[in-house]
Amino acid sequence: MQAWQVHENGEPGEVMRLAEVAPPTPGEGQVLLRVRAANINFPDALLCRGQYQVRPPLPFTPGVEICGETEDGRRVLANPALPHGGFAEYALADARALLPAPEALDDAEAAALHIGYQTGWFGLHRRARLQAGETLLVHAAAGGVGSAAVQLGKAAGATVIGVVGGPEKAAVARELGCDVVVDRHGEDVIAAVKEATGGRGADVIYDPVGGPAYAQSAKTVAFEGRIVVVGFASGTIPSPALNHALVKNYAILGLHWGLYNTKNPELVRHCHDQLTELAARGAIKPLVSERVKLAEAADAVQRVADGRTTGRVAVVPETSVAPENLDKGAAA
Template identity: 85%
Template sequence: MQAWRVHENGEPGTAMRLEEVDRPVPGDGQVLLRVRAANINFPDALLCRGEYQVRPPLPFTPGVEICGETEDGRRVIANPALPYGGFAEYAVADAAALLAAPDVLDDAEAAALHIGYQTGWFGLHRRARLRAGETLLVHAAAGGVGSAAVQLGKAAGARVIGVVGGPEKAAVARELGCDLVVDRHGGDVVGAVKEATGGRGADVVYDPVGGEAFTRSAKCVAFEGRIVVVGFASGTIPAPALNHALVKNYSILGLHWGLYNAKDPAAVAACHAELTRLAAEGAVRPLISERVPLKDAADAVQRVADGRSTGRVAVVPEGASR
């Protein structure tokens, strides 16, 4: 089979090599999956660089989120068990963690309903307790993680302000349903949020960016607001001034969705049931901006790593997707 593998850590565009390899052999409690679509996530770039919290042995195949097909023909969503990731024709995954792919979504959409939407749901509902009528500020609103949060925020009845970088991404954020879009390239994010909320600020901030985005968030979060820290796509991990959180009465909430798989897998399954319901009702639908063949995966991962994509980019092996 064909599989992209990383032999030495580096940028995805150069570190990933397309090779002919044997199909992986599932271990105890694992299943072999034919990859129907593999969604590209920012952690795939971090894996290539050797900067992710999980460091599989070299060589490994990146690709942490797929829609696959079991040997008995079931269409499922899975997080492949590294080092046998999803940018390949076949992957392996833990049998107990497989989730049914929603019938209303195609393979690329189903693959993208998992990590980003689970992260968004847990961040907004379990951690921040978002309520209908509140104002939600989403950074990188046109990206894969941000677009999921926008849709989930609207589904929850929140007013959503999206922050983006550039006019193309602003157009995407508007199409996703943002009530207000602020272009951070020349726009005053803090001023726009305060003006839109009558000076109150955002009740919940969803931040997968870190760096300057977090600094802006702290300046425009509301009294008793909640900042959900999802990741650091900017490459800069902020060092929050806790005295500021104290005097302004806001909360900083961390969200590492992967821990729920180990600590509370039943909550992951319940969340998937809720996401499946929302998808069936048309309240959420992953934004797939591009579907690329397996041979173009390395370039696609690099574009996601460089912030040159909108929504989700899916890798679809030839003849795999319905």
């Protein structure tokens, strides 16, 4: 079978190599899945760079989020078991963690419903307790993680302010349903948010960026507001001034979605049920901006790493061999 492999750490476009390899053999509790679509996430770039909290042994195949097909033909969502990630024709996954793919979504959309939307649901509802009528500010609102938060915020009845970088991304944020869009390349984010909220600020701020975005968050959060720290796509991890949080009465909330898979997996399934229902009634629909062939995955991962994409980019392998007919001991 074909699979992208990383033999040394570095930039995705430089270290990812497409190879013909033997398909992986499932271990105890694992299942072999035919990859129908694999979404590209920023952690895939961090994995290539050796900067992610999980460091699989070299060589490994990146790709942390897929819509796959089981041997008995079920369409499922999964987080592949590294080092056998999703940028390949076949991947391995924990059989107990498989989730049914929503019928309302195609393969690429279904794959995109997993990490980004689960992160958004836990961040906004479990951690920040977002309420209808509140104001939600989303940094990088046109990106994969941000676009999910925008849709979930609108579905919850919030007024959504999207912060983006550039006119193209501003147009995407408007199409997603943002009530107010702020282009950080040409506008003063702090002034724009204060003007949009009558000086009050945002009740909930969703920040997958860190760095300068967090500094803006601290200056635009409302009294008793909540800043949800989701990631650091800027590459800079901020050091918050806790005295500022004290005198302004706001909360700083961390969100590492992966912990719920081990700490409370039933809540992950509950979240999936909620997301499936929202998708079925059209309240959310993952923004898949591109569908690329397996051979184009390395370039696509690099573009995601560089912040040159909107929404989600999905890798769609052209695999015709069913899992039960695959020779597990030889290359396909």
